Amino acid sequence: MKTGTGKTLRHEDVYEELERILTSSAFEASERKRQFLRFVVEETLSGRADRIKAYTIATSVFGRGDDFDPMQDSIVRIEAAGLRRAIERFYLTQGVAGGVCISIPKGGYTPQFGTSSDGAQAAETAKKVKAATSLHQLGPRIMVENFDVGSDLDNLAGIGKTMTCQVISALTRFTGIFVYGFDTTERRDATGRLDRRPDSLAIDYHLLGTVTISRKSLHVDILMKRAKDGCFVWADSVTRTLNDDCDPSRIVSLCREIAGHVARIVALRDGVIDSQARECAGDAPRHFAGYQKLLDFQDYWRTLEPSRFEPLLRDLELTVAADPQFADAFACLSMLYSNAARYGYDVSELCDDPLEHAMELAKSAIHLAPQSSRAHHARAIAEWFLGRVDASVATMQIARSLNPNDPELLAESGFRSAMRMDWKTAVPLIEEAYLRNPLQTGQYRMGLFFYHFAEGRYDTAFQITEDIQAPGVAVVHLAAAAALARAGRKGEARARLGEVERLSPSFQQKLRVDLAFRQIHPDLIDAIAAAIEDTNPSWSPSARGADLRRVQGGGATR
Template structure:
C-alpha cells in the first residue's frame, strides 16, 4: 500500500515484469514487444515525450529535443540496438559518415545536457507525470518508469495508462533499480538519482565488478530536513543526490549510490556502517530554511573512529530562482573539498599509506603514492611510484586510473628529468591511450593523454583533451592546474594564469604546484613582482625545474645572490638541461619571445647560455603580455 501523499516509482523491465524492490534489465530485449505483462503502452510514452518537449520547464535546445524524440522512438520501434553515438550524430545532428565519436564528444556532451534538462523538468512541471523517461549514463538508450501517485497524470487517450502492448527497455544492459516510498514533493529527485546511480556503487577506474581495486568507500547519508514546508524537504533530498553525483566524478574514491544512501537512516551509527557495509567515510548534513534564508551544514566522519574530519556551513538567500543553482553550487563545494586529490579523504588515506610497507602491492596505494610524489617530487619517489604503478597495471590490466597515472609518470621522465629511459613520451602516450580506451570518461586518463600530447609537440590536441576532461569534472583542480600550465606556456598567458588562480582557490592543499606554475606564467608576462611573490611561497625543492624558475625570477628582481645559488643547484640537478636549452623550451611549446626571456634571466643568474638556433633574433622585452 502507498500512504496518502506518497509516491511509488516502478521501473519497466522490457516486458519481463515490474517490482518495487529490484528489477533486472539484463534479459530485456526488443523481442519482448508484444508480451502482455508490461504496464505502459508505447502511445503513453509518446504522449509523455510530447508533454516534455512542449514544456517551458524542459530547458533544452532544439537539438536535445530531437535527440530525446529520436532515442525514444527508436526504442519503441524495437531498434534500440542502433542507438549509438554515430547514429545519433548522423541522423539527429546532421553529421556525415566521417563522424568519429572518439575524437568528437558532441553526442556525449549533448546527452549530458539532455539528462540535466530531464531532471529539471521532473523537479517542476513533470513531478506528477505518470511516465518517467530517463537516459542512464554510459549510453543513450532510454528507460521508462511508471510513477504511481495521487494526482499523477496516469491516463492515455483511451483513459488508461495500462496496456497489453509493452514498452521495450534497453537491450543487453544490466542495471539494478530500487524504488522507495518518498514524500510526494520530492519524487522527481529520486528519479534523477536513479538515473545517475542505478548501479548502487561507483567503482574506481570506471570498470565493472570486483576485478578492479576500489578506493576508499564513502557513503552520503540523506541530508536531514530541519525546516518547515516543502522547500526544505525538496532541497534536502535534491542536495543528497547532487552531492553523490559530484563525488562520483572523482574516480579515485568509491561512492555508494543514491539508492544505498536512501536506504540508510539519517541517524545511523557510523561505526555500524563501517562494520556492516565496509564504509570508510560517512558524509552527513542538514538543511534548515526560514522565510529568508536556506542554511546547509555538512561534515565528514571517519567511520572507524567517528572522528569529524571536516565540516562546513553554507547560507544563501531563499529565492525560487536561486534554489536549483545553490543546490549545485553547494554540492560542488562539498565534493571538491572532500574528494579531489589533496582533499580531506586523500589526506586521511595518505596518513594510512605512510604506515604501509614500501613494496605493498595494493593497487590503490599506488595511486596515493603518486599524489604524495606529485606534492613533493623527487627522483627517488618517481622511481618508486613508476615501479608500483607498473606492477598495479600488470595485476589489474583494466585499471584505467592506474594506467593514466602511469602515463603521467612516464612523461615526467622528460618533463622533470627523473630517471629518464628511451621513448618516455611514446610510452606515456601508449599508457594514456590504454587508459582512455578502458574508460573514455576517466579524467585522470584524459589528463595523462593531454600531458603526453603536449610533450609530443601536439599542443592543440593537448588543449582539446584537457578541455574535454574539465567538462567532465570542472571541480578537479589537478585538471585546472595542468590546463592552466599548458595553456600559459603555449602563449595564452592570461588564460592560463586565470585557470591556475582558480585551481589555487579551490585547492590550497596543493599550493606549491600551482604557485610554481603561476610564477612561471607571470615571468613570461614580465610581471616579475608577481612571479617573485609566488616562487617565494613554493616548496618544490626536489624538482629541478623549480630551481631554474627561481633563478630567473630572482635574477629579474635584482636578487643576484639568490639567483646564482638557484642556478647552480638547477644545473647540478639537471645537468643536461642548459646544453639542450632550446630543445627543452621548445618541447614545452614555449613561444620564441618567451624562450628568449628565459634565456635572458638565466644569463643574469650567471648561466652560460648556448646561442639561439640559427635564424632566431634577439627580441627586446616589451610591456607585460596580457594575452
C-alpha cells in the same frame, strides 16, 4: 597442434596471425614488446618453449648481460604485462570469428594458440568484462544518506533529495572512490519495511546532513562519520543567501554549488578521504590498498622530488601488472613517463620512448575508465610534450567536464594557457585552483611566474618560484635565476644557475631546446634566455629559429 576445442592449427596459421598482429596499426605496442612477442612465439613453434624464461627473454630480447637477475630487475614482468594488455586490446577490435588467437597467460611467458571460438578464451573474456564493471571498487566506499530537511516552505519539501542527488553526482566524478546513494540506503525488504543496514557493502564512511531553507537563506550542515566505530571525521556548515528569491532553478544551482564544495573537501587530493587513508595505512580495509598507491603518487607529484621517481615508477609498474583493471594506476604511471621525458630521466630499460609509452598507458586508463578525469589528464600531458598542443587542450577540456570540482584540472589548464601567454585564461584559472586547494602541488604556480615575468614584475616572479617548493627541479632554479637577474640581483642569479648545473649538467647546452620542448611561447623563451645569457654569457644557447620551430611543432624526446 590442437586448440582447447580440439581444432588443429598449423604452424603456418600461427605465423600468419603473428604477422597480422605485428603489422597492424591497431596493435599499440612498442618495438621492444613486438620483439618480445615474436621471440616467444617463434621459440614455442620451434619446440623450445621450455627455454622461455625471464633470463632468456632479458638476454635475448632486451640486451641484458649474462649477470641478469630477475629477482633484482623486473623488466621482463613489466614488459609482459604491457604486452598482454596490447594483445587484449588488439583482439577486442580486430578479432576474427573463428580465427587464430595468440595469448600469453599470466604466470608465465609461454604463448598459447587457439581460436576465437575456444570456450576457455570465451570464459576469460567474460571474466574481463565482468571485472571491467567494478573498476572503481579499489578505494574508500562512501554512503551518502538522504539529507534531512528543515523548511518553512511547503513547496520545497523535496530539497533534501535534491541536495542528496547533487552530492552524489559531485562525488562520483572523483573516480578513486566508490559512492553509494539513497537508492541503496532506502532499500526495502520483502515485507516492504525500510532496510537501512547494507552491511554486505563494506561501507567505510557515511555522509549525512540537514538542509534548512527559508526565504532568506539556504543552510546546509554536513557530517561524515567512520562506519567501523561511528567516529565523526569531518563536519562543515555552508550558508547561501537567497534574498527572497525562491526560484527553483536558483535553489538547484546553489545546491550544485554547495555539493561541489563538499566533494572538493571530501574527495580532492589531500582532502578528508586522503587524510583518513594515510592515518589507517597498514590497518585499512583490503579495498584501500589500491587507493594508497595513488597517495604514494600524490606525494611525489607534490614535490617532484627526483629521488622518489624511480622507486615509484617501479612500484606502479608492478601494480598495473598485478591489477590490470586499475585505471587510475595506469594514469599515474603515464604521468610518470611524461615526467621522465620532461626532466630527462633515463627509463630506457623499461621502454623505447617514454612519451609514446605515456600515451599508451593513458589510452589504457581511458579504455578501462572512460569517465575518469585523471585518465584524460594523463593523456593531455603526454599529448602536450609530444607537441600536439591543440589535441592536449581539447583533452583537458574533456577532463574538466568530467570533474569540474577538481582544482588540479583547473590549475593544469591555467598552467598550459600561461605557457602560450594567454593570460586572460591562465591567471584566473590558476588563482581559483589555489583558492580551492592551497595545499596542492606548487608546480602549476610556474604559470603565474611566466605572467609576472612577462609583465616585468621580477621580484614577484622570483617569490613565486620560491612558493613552488621544488628544490630538486632544475627548471625552477632556472626560472628563479631569470627573475633575479632582471631584478638586478646578479650574484643570487648566478648561484641559482649553479644549482641548475648541479641538478642537470647538460641543461646549459640545451636551454632553448628544452624550453621549446615544453611548448613555451617563443617570446617567453627569448625573454628567459636573454636574462640567463646576461647573467652568464657561457649559457648562450645553441638552438634557435628552425630548431625551435621543429621542437614546438612536433615534440621532442630527450
